[in-house]
Amino acid sequence: xxxxxxxxxxxVADAVRDKAGHDGSAYVGGGTNLIDLMKMNVExxxxxxxxxxxxxxxxxxxxxxxLRLGATATNSxxxxxxxxxxRYPVLNQAILAGASPQLRNAATNGGNLMQxxxxxxxxxxxxxxxxxxxxxxxxxxxxxxxxxGILGTSEACIATHPSDMCVALAALAPTVRVSGPHGxxxxxxEDFHRLPGDQPELDNTLTEGELITSLDLPEKGFAKHFxxxxxRDRHSYAFALVSVAVGLEMDGDTITEARLALGxxxxxxxxxxxxxxxxxxxxxxxxxxGRVAAHVVANAVGRGSNDFKIELxxxxxxxxxxxxxxxxxxxxDVYLGGQ
Amino acid sequence: xxQLLTSAPAxxxxxxxxxxxxxxxxxxxxxxxLQLAPWTSLLDALRxxxxxxxxxxxxxxxxxxxxxxxxNGRRINSCLTLAVMHEDDDITTIEGLGTPDNLSPLQQAFVxxxxxxxxxxxxxxxxxxxxLLNEGRAHSEAEIKELMSGNLCRCGAxxxxxxxxKEVVDSEGRQEK
Ligand SMILES: Cc1cc2nc3c(=O)[nH]c(=O)nc-3n(C[C@H](O)[C@H](O)[C@H](O)COP(=O)(O)OP(=O)(O)OC[C@H]3O[C@@H](n4cnc5c(N)ncnc54)[C@H](O)[C@@H]3O)c2cc1C
Ligand code: SF4
Ligand code: FES
Ligand code: FES
Numbered sequence: 001x002x003x004x005x006x007x008x009x010x011x012v013a014d015a016v017r018d019k020a021g022h023d024g025s026a027y028v029g030g031g032t033n034l035i036d037l038m039k040m041n042v043e044x045x046x047x048x049x050x051x052x053x054x055x056x057x058x059x060x061x062x063x064x065x066x067l068r069l070g071a072t073a074t075n076s077x078x079x080x081x082x083x084x085x086x087r088y089p090v091l092n093q094a095i096l097a098g099a100s101p102q103l104r105n106a107a108t109n110g111g112n113l114m115q116x117x118x119x120x121x122x123x124x125x126x127x128x129x130x131x132x133x134x135x136x137x138x139x140x141x142x143x144x145x146x147x148x149g150i151l152g153t154s155e156a157c158i159a160t161h162p163s164d165m166c167v168a169l170a171a172l173a174p175t176v177r178v179s180g181p182h183g184x185x186x187x188x189x190e191d192f193h194r195l196p197g198d199q200p201e202l203d204n205t206l207t208e209g210e211l212i213t214s215l216d217l218p219e220k221g222f223a224k225h226f227x228x229x230x231x232r233d234r235h236s237y238a239f240a241l242v243s244v245a246v247g248l249e250m251d252g253d254t255i256t257e258a259r260l261a262l263g264x265x266x267x268x269x270x271x272x273x274x275x276x277x278x279x280x281x282x283x284x285x286x287x288x289x290g291r292v293a294a295h296v297v298a299n300a301v302g303r304g305s306n307d308f309k310i311e312l313x314x315x316x317x318x319x320x321x322x323x324x325x326x327x328x329x330x331x332x333d334v335y336l337g338g339q
Numbered sequence: 340x341x342q343l344l345t346s347a348p349a350x351x352x353x354x355x356x357x358x359x360x361x362x363x364x365x366x367x368x369x370x371x372x373l374q375l376a377p378w379t380s381l382l383d384a385l386r387x388x389x390x391x392x393x394x395x396x397x398x399x400x401x402x403x404x405x406x407x408x409x410x411n412g413r414r415i416n417s418c419l420t421l422a423v424m425h426e427d428d429d430i431t432t433i434e435g436l437g438t439p440d441n442l443s444p445l446q447q448a449f450v451x452x453x454x455x456x457x458x459x460x461x462x463x464x465x466x467x468x469x470x471l472l473n474e475g476r477a478h479s480e481a482e483i484k485e486l487m488s489g490n491l492c493r494c495g496a497x498x499x500x501x502x503x504x505k506e507v508v509d510s511e512g513r514q515e516k
């Protein structure tokens with residue numbers, strides 16, 4: 001790697017102070033994304049503030065009936081938490097569909113939200129990339145873009161947010177609690193990640209020095225009718241080409257409430273609220289699912305090697321909605337879906 | 340000696356000495372203090388400084404599992420974590436699981452089931468399988484496959500690996516009953 005300095009924060013205030021006191025510094029959680037990027041010279045913080053051992057690892061009930069996921073709880077502990085399994089099974093399955101057991105053991109919830117794109121050119125410092133080096137150009141447009149996005153892209157960047165966990169979170173709509181040099185605030189999950197526009201260097205709306213402290217899930221968890229469907233080049237240990245998180249509430253065969261979010265297709269976890277409205281009040285039939293899926297991909301744009309994602313996404317949505325309506329998927333200790 | 344630990348540019352064309360500091364690591368039950376730079380990965384600390392070369396470097400990017408070790412009983416990739424992040428943690432490597440005269444059940448099962456060819460991925464496979472046993476969440480073959488998917492084997496010894504892990508999972512399951 002390259003030289004940098006290091007410290008371990010003792011509490012939230014200490015972490016925020018320490019980061020503010022060092023120019024070009026970064027928080028580190030599990031390190032599974034940041035240290036990789038540092039090895040590739042994609043990111044070069046001059047100072048690391050270790051937040052992994054801050055007392056933010058609890059998962060606890062909230063007075064409003066929701067559940068608070070601490071920012072430094074590991075992805076494994078979150079997925080395997082009994083409350084998460086019972087009340088938010090779509091989150092349990094999405095986390096377990098991502099990365100590997102070793103990585104999930106190290107990865108923190110805060111770090112998962114903040115992980116960066118897996119666009120090949122972003123990782124290759126010999127090539128132009130607007131996200132890594134604003135103004136240098138986008139190599140993926142006109143290049144190899146199999147992993148890139150089809151929805152909400154811009155001419156500056158077509159990268160995707162690679163997280164599985166965040167797709168389930170988009171469907172569950174928690175708030176993200178953060179603490180920074182100017183105090184605390186809460187950000188709706190929907191507003192946390194952003195589209196690339198002409199500033200693809202910004203993945204999200206955190207401001208300088210802000211530390212994620214927790215994710216607060218609302219009470220509604222769609223525990224009976226849900227699905228997390230992940231499609232990828234191999235059955236395990238690979239990023240999603242397309243993934244779908246669904247949560248439904250049903251009255252008999254009628255959908256009374258719906259949540260629908262996609263991964264692997266956009267710069268942010270892609271929740272489609274207009275599709276959710278289309279599902280509401282409709283019978284859970286193949287006809288309904290097909291119409292809604294077509295609506296979601298109506299404005300999708302392929303860039304050559306990722307054209308296949310449009311059809312893949314359409315079919316994945318139909319399948320995930322069907323699985324959710326039929327209540328096929330269950331929470332568990334392992335993700336065996338999508339096979 | 341203390342001068343050696345500064346990062347001031349060295350004269351005479353010699354590279355600047357790297358700023359290291361003492362890092363206390365507990366590896367296989369023994370606490371030792373190593374003089375390490377902040378950017379030394381746990382993997383490099385184990386291999387190059389603690390001279391425990393059982394843990395292997397495959398990809399160095401979290402993609403293969405060859406570097407898997409147990410930290411406080413949980414498996415992680417030692418290539419994507421810094422040694423300085425593990426003061427006060429309990430680290431177990433393949434050397435800590437068993438010895439040639441006293442193999443752990445998993446090590447014995449890997450031998451019995453021909454679960455390797457070149458052997459390069461094996462320490463990571465065994466540490467990962469030990470982590471899997473500690474977690475206690477894999478029972479069926481499908482579950483073991485999925486929860487061992489963080490370890491790649493370029494020789495393709497997967498059939499033997501699965502058999503070996505399954506045997507130990509089953510025998511531990513029997514003992515619990
Ligand atoms: C080989 C491989 C395969 C993978 N496959 C998948 C996959 O299939 N699906 C998937 O979803 N993920 C996958 N991942 C990514 C993995 O999930 C992320 O690397 C992990 O979640 C990041 O968490 P971390 O704690 O290690 O983050 P770190 O690497 O520590 O940090 C990542 C970023 O978050 C910032 N940060 C960390 N904590 C906080 C905080 N509390 N507040 C504010 N900022 C913070 C850091 O400054 C850094 O910028 C894979 C990773 C690898 C290496
Ligand atoms: S898609 Fe985004 S991340 Fe990929 S090369 Fe273009 S600008 Fe960079
Ligand atoms: S060397 Fe660490 S995962 Fe490959
Ligand atoms: S035995 Fe050769 S890589 Fe697995």
